[in-house]
Amino acid sequence: MTFLIILTVLIALLYTGLPMFAGMFLFSVGILFWVEGGVPTLGETILGHLDGYLLVAIPLFMLMSHFMVRGKVVDDLYAAAHTFLRHIPGGLGIATVFACAVFAAISGSSVATALTIGAVAIPQMLKYGYSPRGAYGVVAGGGTLGILIPPSAPMVLYGVASDTSVGALFMAGVIPGILLAAIFAAYCFFTEGRREAKLIAEGTFVRPARASLREMGHAIKRSFWALTLPPFVLGGMYFGIFTATEAAATGALWALLIAAFIYRQVGPKQIWEGGQEAARISAVLFMIIVSAGLFGHMLTKLHVPDQLVAWVVENNVSRTQFLILMMLLLFVLGLILESFSIILITTPVILPVLAQLDIDRVWYGVMLTINLELALISPPVGMNLIVIRSITGAPLVEVDKAAIPYMGMMALAIGIIMLWPQLALWLPGTMQLGN
Template sequence: MIFLLVLAGLILLLYTGMPMFAGMLLFSVAGLLIVEGNIASLGEVVFGNINSPLLVAIPLFMLMAHFMVRGRVVDDLYATAHTLVRHLPGGLGVATVFACAIFAAISGSSVATALTIGAVAIPQMLKYGYSPRGAYGVVAGGGTLGILIPPSAPMILYGFVADTSIGALFLAGVLPGLLVSSIFAAYCMLTEGWRERHADPPRPRLPAPTLAEAAIAIRRSFWALTLPPFVLGGIYFGVFTPTEAAGTGALWALVIAALVYRQMGWRDLWSGGVEAARTSGVLFMIIVGAALFGYMLTKLNIPRQAVDLALHYQVSQVQFLIAMMVLIFILGLILESISIILITTPVVLPVLDALGIDKIWYGVLLTINLELALISPPVGMNLIVIKSITKAPLSEIDKAAVPYILMLILALALIIAFPGIATWLPSTTQFGQ
């Protein structure tokens, strides 16, 4: 009950329009003054939480994403995906999902994925007979892959707060990311295949690519396609840590954008660095506020109370996970993903330990639920991005996202039922030993 009151108070404060880091900071300082009567521990808590080499990965992965976006690789990625799958039912939708998955492994941002892929894909889908609702839905859903397929800023934040291996989390997101992509692609094939057959006149299907066309398409985007296996492969085989992977990935992205695509000059290099630094600075301030918030919750003994409550009612792993997924889904309707991670994780961690729930497994479930927040009205960021691209009514975009919300819930259920989908790949490396 105390946690719900604290949570309600923080949400009300954030809804006054105060920046999130300032709201969490002021709320936590006020709470510490009430609980301890002083804020003598503030400096030690802040420095202890921000002084971590893991956090270096955040600006470096952002820098990698900015270099690839400024290198204008998205057109080639989409063209390659379209060439390879254009002959399938709903081929343009499948190509959009695949392009989103690939770009997600480059950008690590759902909003960036929806914006860049959507700007290219939506006009093409509408041109070739897709319904507006179908086009908006596939970009909204495909865009969410940006935070599930690594690298992923929310995974880095969760791993930092939960003191869990970032490399293991990245690898744990691979198979669930492929699962969600496959579910989305299958939906496009079924729905658009049906529309193609029943259109009047019937929509002709594009021919399958010849071997030469496929080879040309892959060669055109070959260098961009090397980045995801370069980063993830290095982590998987233990060549470098996630932080080192971020640095080498940023350098490789710079080489691709500047020397291969020749689309990035000194001004782009400077602006990309400034933007990555600005975004990272905001995130670090939020982390500071969250560290103090978690410390305040500990002083209020809320994590211990949560453990006692779970043990008293003999809650099973699945029951607890379902309850948390429902709570996080509700929070996702009014808060954005970073707030949800940093507010709930300090309370949840002791319960995960008490119930023997794998923190990697929970981290993947949390990330998928955060994907739901990105396409759930009224504040789903991907929906707002699509509105900015298309100028369509938000109500129409909301309806287009509904099937993808249901498919993400299906993916959640599958990974709760079969945790190996998330935990198997990390278990095959040094992370699982």
């Protein structure tokens, strides 16, 4: 198919060392010159893809994440999770998953979640007898929750590219995110619980006692303000108080107040650094958006979306068959491309097919996001694996092996969401929607 040929050539071009945005931009311009003899609407195309109110949410969510990371709230989050769960078999691993889930709702970044939680949790798990592979795996898997549990920059980008409500996408990620965290926690309960039982029988391990009410109260008190951010942002969107962009702005302000006045870790210098970091990352992302927008424009001129729809109709491809093929393609792309590029390259092509097969764009967006998470822990270059190696200094092959069970669990989660769409669609259907 034309799209696969174009995609193969583009990937080959990117492997020459060109930055992603430059490769897509130059490739698209070259094809348009070849097909049409010029790009008369280049300026309009660029401005059209940047002239979106929703895009403002991306640097604001990054700013919110920066303030909470600089505020060092993760120590209290992990301590609270450990206090409540330490007496359960596999309690440290479950506490790590819980801390990852909560921090994901604060940071919106899988890499930041793996880095921040991993730096605290891995030494604790190793101290209490976890195998290195068990400790690395739970942080690798739990860290991926960063882009599924809202807020999520990839979801914002997909919402812009597919003209889908970002508020609906955020709400759609909540139940699948909880489901995935529960699957991870259950895995820790059974695998680490079995290991702990063996050590207890040998007399080499004593499971920590259940926390007292006083300890629980102290843990809640210390982590209270950090725990207010997720319901503040998500609750505001769910009840229609503000849109996703307004949620990003108010969330960033709330995070700043918590970090500056409760934790007293953020001052004028950190605010300036946070603004610089958000601007730098957003500028790179916006360049990718422009180049991917031009790439999509080129594909439209070549009638690639129409060809894909015709292929689906001619071969009588069912909805399930198409989704399985797309999940496989997205997984392969995730091994060689980063998530933003995957979203912007594939979304314009498949939108007509989603309409043809009556596939809900919110439902597809959740499965897309889980697949992008899967890429983050897929060897050889999953970003979360590299982060864990940087924290621990462990051989990358050992970290890779630790992630394999979690890859299987994420594939299982995609299958569950595919079979039961309402897991993703029920919550958005009950909310007051806004972009």
